[in-house]
Amino acid sequence: MNKEIFVRDYIGGFNAKDFDRFSAFYAEDVRLSLSGKRMLTSRREIVDFYRDVATRCDERLEVVRLVADEEGIAVELDTEFKALKDDPGFIAGPLVPGQSIFIKSVIFYTVKDGRFTDIVARRVQDATTGPSTF
Numbered sequence: 001m002n003k004e005i006f007v008r009d010y011i012g013g014f015n016a017k018d019f020d021r022f023s024a025f026y027a028e029d030v031r032l033s034l035s036g037k038r039m040l041t042s043r044r045e046i047v048d049f050y051r052d053v054a055t056r057c058d059e060r061l062e063v064v065r066l067v068a069d070e071e072g073i074a075v076e077l078d079t080e081f082k083a084l085k086d087d088p089g090f091i092a093g094p095l096v097p098g099q100s101i102f103i104k105s106v107i108f109y110t111v112k113d114g115r116f117t118d119i120v121a122r123r124v125q126d127a128t129t130g131p132s133t134f
Helices: 003-015 019-023 043-056
Strands: 026-034 038-040 057-068 072-083 099-112 115-123 128-131
Touching (some): 003 019, 026 043, 038 043, 043 057
Parallel strands (some): 026 115
Antiparallel strands (some): 057 072, 072 099
């Protein structure tokens, strides 16, 4: 997998809420494990999940470090979840308008035939909250 394409098209599409663009990277039967809190088991389920998240917050990913080859990608990400409305039960932590949740994660993507088949996301630091940055 090409690093530039991953950052430009996958991360860029994700940050733009361009569901068609970033989901084009997923195999139909892709599996996504979200820090052991939730398992999503198809492209459709992942897209539906992120469409729902987008109604609650604006999510921004920033690549800190990335290693890639033909078999996979390992990436360290800083993620900001900017609250759009109150949601005390949000998966990343309670959302409060005007505030953001900040998370540092490591994500491993398994690649087969140019598509992600398995994604494992894990937090590597406790979430923090503070004023939104965007």
